[in-house]
Structures are given as structure tokens and as C-alpha cells.
Amino acid sequence: MSGNIVTYRTGVAAERPGTTRDASVAPNRASRELGLRRSELDLAVHLGRVRTVSDRAGGGWRVPRDEIDRIRAANGFPEGLRSGVRTVGTTEGAALMHMTKARFTRLARLGLLVPVKFYVNRYRAVVWLYLAEELRRFAADERNAALLTGRTAEVLRAQLGEGLDLRPRNWRGRHLGFLLRRAADDPWDRAAAVASLLDAAEVSEVVTDPYERSRLRRFRPVPAAHGSSDSPAAQLAEEIATAADQDEIDWLRSDLAGAVEAARRQCPAPRPALHAVPVQSGSEPVPGETAGPLRPETVAGARRGTELQGPRPAERSRRRSGLFGRLWRRDS
Structure with missing residues (x-):
């Protein structure tokens, strides 16, 4: 990807041994105890500001009790936590950075302001949301002063004129x-x-x-x-x-x-196993075959496994013609 694409590939602390459901709470409970809306908690988890553990019994994730205690004991709670996950749209973001909505949109399309969320409104328009904290930092950085006022550079205006939009x-x-x-x-x-x-x-x-x-x-x-x-x-x-x-x-x-x-x-992907039925007493197994005849359902399973692995090259060209060929390609 280009240099202005943000990927944030950072790790998190692994789940500690011995964590149980008694030592953690469900997301809805955690959001109430941390004074956040559920969507704000989800974003805090994405940003790595709230540590979670896997809910092995029910699926999903939970928040450890000691993590909630740590966050609640931090200076500035809960305002600091809330401000760190506050999101704004174009209008509010432009006001926060003291610029016009048009300039804000240009900076976002150029990839200089990176959205953290989006939703589709009732008019089927995409509404991009940005972290207010990041916008404040961008505006306060002296290296960005030329981008906040004055005329947009010619090369950037040319890119925008060609339809450049790096927000998605x-x-x-x-x-x-x-x-x-x-x-x-x-x-x-x-x-x-x-x-x-x-x-x-x-x-x-x-x-x-x-x-x-x-x-x-x-x-x-x-x-x-x-x-x-x-x-x-x-x-x-x-x-x-x-x-x-x-x-x-x-x-x-x-x-x-x-x-x-x-x-x-x-951890290889699991595959179905073929089980053979022992031969009857007195019969001789045929060289090169299994020790006993396969059950009918096992034979059917083997055939399905062969189909899943795909046809041989000669068969593939025949199967790709016509309606069945199109369906086979779509399902592959």
C-alpha cells in the first residue's frame, strides 16, 4: 500500500491463564461500568484502549474485571476515556480544525485525514467519522500549517480532479x-x-x-x-x-x-476421515484396496471429497461450459 495508508498493525497482550467468566464481564455490562455507549466501547477495544479476553463458553469477547478497575482508577476517568473515542463527522470535524467543510473533505480524500468508522444514512450516502483526538493533533502540528490555510497545491488539486478518494x-x-x-x-x-x-x-x-x-x-x-x-x-x-x-x-x-x-x-484445516469396515472371516482382501469394503455412506463421502478437491484438468474444461460450469466456478 502507499505510504499514506494507515494500517496500525500492533499486537495486544495475550489472555492470561486462569481467566474465567467470573473474572470478566460481558460487553454491555462493561460499557455501563466504564460510562461508554456500546459503540464507543467497541471502538475503544479496536483502538487497543480496553483489553479483552475470549469468551470461550459463549463466543465473542469479555472485559476482565481488573481491566475495568485499571481504567476506572486512571487519572481523568471517565472524561479521558470518552474523549479518546469521540468521533465526529465532516461538519463537526471542520469546525474543530477551524476550516471549511470543503477543505476538510479535500484533506480526507487525499488520505491526510483517516476515517475510523462510517455508516450509510437514509439517503444512501456514506457518512465518514473521524477521531476528534486525531484531528486536533493534526491541526496542532506545525508541519501541516500549509494544508490548513491557503490554496491547495496544484498537484493535489489535479489528483482530486481525477476523482481521487482514499477514504474507503x-x-x-x-x-x-x-x-x-x-x-x-x-x-x-x-x-x-x-x-x-x-x-x-x-x-x-x-x-x-x-x-x-x-x-x-x-x-x-x-x-x-x-x-x-x-x-x-x-x-x-x-x-x-x-x-x-x-x-x-x-x-x-x-x-x-x-x-x-x-x-x-x-493448525491444519480439519478434513473428513474415511473409515473401513473389517472384512468377514475367510475372505481375502484384494491387493491395493482397503482391508475391508467401505460403507455406502463412506463411499459417498469419498466421492464428495473428490468433488471438493476439484475435477481433473480434462474434466475441468468440460465442466466450465454451460450452466453447470458457471455454477461450479461461482461455488469454488
Whole structure:
């Protein structure tokens, strides 16, 4: 990715041994005790400001009691925690930085201001949200003084005139950083985080093993809801969350291949096992075959496994023609 793409690939402390449900609380309870809205707590977790542990019994995550105590005992609580996760839109962000909305939007499209969240409003327009704390730091940095006032440089105006808008790509880079931070301890979680930003066809080309693709689907992060799954808002959100530029796609494909290779070495994807039935007394096994006849359901399972592995090259060219070929490619 280009140098102005923010990815924030940092790690988190691993879950400490002995953590139990009694020593942690559910997210809704944690948000109340920390004086945050649930969406603010989610963002604080993404930013690494609130440590979590896996909820092995119920899935998801929980907040340890000692983490809540640590945050509540910090100087400036709760105002400091709230200000660190406060988000603003274009209008409020421009006012915070003492500039016009048009200039703010130009800086964001150029990738100089990186959104942390987005939503689709009732008019099907994307509303980008930014960390107020980051905007204040940007405005206070003397190196950015020329960007805050005066005429935009000619080269930058030319890029904007060509339709440059790095907000979706910057959001994806930052969101991937969030996902990788949460998945630091599990290699398949990490691989699934990378795969979640790629189109399904791209994932299939990189990960040719169907059992590994199934593993990635199982660990795929649940995206934030933007209306019903088939609504225009959900489709627009899915488009934003999917890599679009070829260099970005190539970068993610390379990362995915490396992540799957690491996951394969550490914890191979499970595969169905074939079980044979012992031969009857007095019969002789045929050389080169199993010690006994396979059960019918096992034979069917073996056939399904062969289909999942894909047809032979000669068969592949025949199967890709016509309606069934198109369906086979779509499901691969």
C-alpha cells in the first residue's frame, strides 16, 4: 500500500491463564461500568484502549474485571476515556480544525485525514467519522500549517480532479489493523481477517483447498450491520469493505497466502476421515484396496471429497461450459 495508508498493525497482550467468566464481564455490562455507549466501547477495544479476553463458553469477547478497575482508577476517568473515542463527522470535524467543510473533505480524500468508522444514512450516502483526538493533533502540528490555510497545491488539486478518494481504502487499512489486533493469538483468525477484505473469487484463487476456504469462512469476522443483508445500504457497505485498487488487491492476496501458510503449519484445516469396515472371516482382501469394503455412506463421502478437491484438468474444461460450469466456478 502507499505510504499514506494507515494500517496500525500492533499486537495486544495475550489472555492470561486462569481467566474465567467470573473474572470478566460481558460487553454491555462493561460499557455501563466504564460510562461508554456500546459503540464507543467497541471502538475503544479496536483502538487497543480496553483489553479483552475470549469468551470461550459463549463466543465473542469479555472485559476482565481488573481491566475495568485499571481504567476506572486512571487519572481523568471517565472524561479521558470518552474523549479518546469521540468521533465526529465532516461538519463537526471542520469546525474543530477551524476550516471549511470543503477543505476538510479535500484533506480526507487525499488520505491526510483517516476515517475510523462510517455508516450509510437514509439517503444512501456514506457518512465518514473521524477521531476528534486525531484531528486536533493534526491541526496542532506545525508541519501541516500549509494544508490548513491557503490554496491547495496544484498537484493535489489535479489528483482530486481525477476523482481521487482514499477514504474507503484508508478505512479498510485501518479496519484490517483492528481485526489483526483482535486476532493476534489465532492464525486462522488472522488469515480470515485478511480474506474478509477480498472478493470471494480472489480468495478462491489464492486458497485453492476447499477445506481451508471453509475454515476461513468459519472464522470470517462479522461485519457491522448496515440494514438488511440485501438492502442498498448493506450492498454499499460491502462495496466499501472490499478492496478495489489492483495494487491493494495484490498486497492483500500476498498477505493472505502468507497467513494461510502460517495457519496451515500451526493448525491444519480439519478434513473428513474415511473409515473401513473389517472384512468377514475367510475372505481375502484384494491387493491395493482397503482391508475391508467401505460403507455406502463412506463411499459417498469419498466421492464428495473428490468433488471438493476439484475435477481433473480434462474434466475441468468440460465442466466450465454451460450452466453447470458457471455454477461450479461461482461455488469454488
